[in-house]
Amino acid sequence: MGKPKALILPPQSRMDEVCSAECVSLLKEHFEPIWNEKGKDYTQEELAELLRTSQAEALLTSWGSPVMTEELLELAPKLRMIGHAAGTVKGRIPPTAFAKEIRIFSAAPRIAQSVAEYCLTVLLSSLRYMPTFDKQVKEGNWRIDSLKGRELAGQTIGIVSASSTARAFLKLLAPFNVNVLVYDPYLKDEAAAQLHVKKASLEEVMLCPIISIHAPKLPATYKMITKEMISSIPDKAILINSSRADVVDEEALIEELQKGRFFAALDVFTKEPLPADSPLTKLDNVLLSSHVAGATVEGHLALMQSVVEDMVRSMKQEKTMTEVTQAMWENMA
Structure with missing residues (x-):
């Protein structure tokens, strides 16, 4: 044959x-x-x-x-x-x-690995305020005594959707002994136990000091992270979105980020390319990238x-x- x-x-x-x-x-x-x-x-x-x-x-x-x-x-x-x-x-x-x-x-599962590395990269950079320190040193300011970085080990992380990307991210987080809360209505108890995570409501996840969004774009997920949930994000929290912008009420997110309460790393937007006059481009507490979380040389090859x-x-x-x-x-x- x-x-x-x-x-x-x-x-x-x-x-x-x-x-x-x-x-x-x-x-x-x-x-x-x-x-x-x-x-x-x-x-x-x-x-x-x-x-x-x-x-x-x-x-x-x-x-x-x-x-x-x-x-x-x-x-x-x-x-x-x-x-x-x-x-x-x-x-x-x-x-x-x-x-x-x-x-x-x-x-898609191979791309998930690349996106997971992006999430870990921006999370560690954000915890140590690397974008801020980089800017300050370039402006001639040597140190900000009031700004001290944080470690990832032992932190509590909220995950929105137990997607293939989220699971790849969990593998990278394992050595840091973090506590993980996951919102996913389709995640069964047995699967949660295997992933070493605790199932939680979306409201509970949004109260975590670190939040990473991995939900797909579906009619059921459209703006499921509401204005009220965004306002409940704790001060000094870190929000990462590498999935789809439509999952979040982007207007409400911008409004809350403008208060400077927490930090966000965003790779996706409701309008792409991101308009040059977007309020997000004016914020020091936002790390922006151009929908490239899954784009790596090794990953694509x-x-x-x-x-x-x-x-x-x-x-x-x-x-x-x-x-x-x-x-x-x-x-x-």
Whole structure:
């Protein structure tokens, strides 16, 4: 029996970013790759023609690849696997793929690792007031005696949503022996025990001295962190948002941050790019970044390999790690 044909949608420029040399070898070993040699992303029409003629059993996509539609799936009767070398597959692959027994794989868990490192980076920097000290030294002020950094060890941290990113963050926090409260209506008691966290209400989490938001963008999560909850954030607290801005009442957050009561590290905003005249750009108690929490050289280069390895596991009927199931679909970002 021959190797399954795999249609690789990203052009070489994108492959250089998301596919390592090891990944290329893996593809050649287990598949019959059909590379994109056009030097650009395929159009919807070009993809339709490829699906008609290639008889592909596997499909690999990434940023820039055409969105799969129900009509396109109808053109690929042999298709059994789709691997997305990027984040969420919602809006990119129709859920009807499950009815066609097409298995879906997403590199989102690998991106979660990169985002988790971002969270730890900004948390430690914020606890030690690094942005403030950097600014002061550059302005000729050697030391602020009234400002003394804090340690992470033993702190209490509130986590909003036990997502894959939150779980990756928890692993990085483990050596610091922190106490963790998690709000997630879908987190079962057994899973909470395995994660060594305590389940809590959203209101309780927002009272923690450190809060990290990891909730997906869903109708149910829209502005679920209300003005009242934001006003309850303790003085000198640290708030991190690396998930989605729509989870928070951003206007209320800006209003509260302008009081200077607590510090925030924000990587996501309701309008991106963040307007130059945003009040957030004027605040010293806010650390801003441009939706780059998941963007690292190593992380991006591992994206396609993470899904290809899992596709190979599925072919061997082994347990998968990046597979998206129908049961997961409803609560995914």
